[in-house]
Amino acid sequence: MNIKTADICDRVPEKVRIVDPSFLSLGKKKSFFGPIFTVKVKDDNVLVRKALETIPGGSVLVVDGIASKNCALLGGNLAEIAARRGLAGIIINGYIRDRMEVCEAGTGVIALGSIPLKSRKEGKGEENIAVEFGNVRWNPNDYVYVDEDGILVASEKLHE
Numbered sequence: 001m002n003i004k005t006a007d008i009c010d011r012v013p014e015k016v017r018i019v020d021p022s023f024l025s026l027g028k029k030k031s032f033f034g035p036i037f038t039v040k041v042k043d044d045n046v047l048v049r050k051a052l053e054t055i056p057g058g059s060v061l062v063v064d065g066i067a068s069k070n071c072a073l074l075g076g077n078l079a080e081i082a083a084r085r086g087l088a089g090i091i092i093n094g095y096i097r098d099r100m101e102v103c104e105a106g107t108g109v110i111a112l113g114s115i116p117l118k119s120r121k122e123g124k125g126e127e128n129i130a131v132e133f134g135n136v137r138w139n140p141n142d143y144v145y146v147d148e149d150g151i152l153v154a155s156e157k158l159h160e
């Protein structure tokens with residue numbers, strides 16, 4: 001299904017929250033959408049892996065890594081898990097690594113950029129909570145729509 005963010009904005013502008021356009025599309029899938037699941041972590045990606053291994057296919061994992069430039073929260077292996085499980089995509093307020101592998105995995109990946117250092121593996125952080133970044137609030141089970149024009153979040157499903 002091809003859903004254009006611009007068309008949604010034209011149709012129901014009052015229902016959309018527009019994400020700051022500073023995020024980069026680093027995955028193979030440039031257009032994706034789905035209900036969101038959230039995690040909030042600081043320099044530790046254990047909960048990111050856990051979510052990628054467990055959330056339902058078709059959903060989008062939203063990671064608030066508080067824009068930390070200390071290390072990467074996702075790499076080629078985790079992107080491959082998301083693709084294999086049929087997740088729609090991953091949106092990270094933070095950095096990734098293995099950029100070429102991430103680009104080849106069949107999932108959507110939005111992030112601030114890349115950095116080669118891996119993260120800690122202690123399992124600290126929060127899951128399934130409201131987070132705020134990119135000028136919007138992201139509640140668990142909100143819907144996100146992503147394409148080449150940008151990212152929007154809504155409290156309800158905005159497509160048929």
Ligand SMILES: O=C([O-])CC(=O)C(=O)O
Nearest residue numbers: 074075076077078118119
């Ligand atoms: O395990 C990590 O920290 C991230 C990574 O390198 C991968 O997903 O391949």
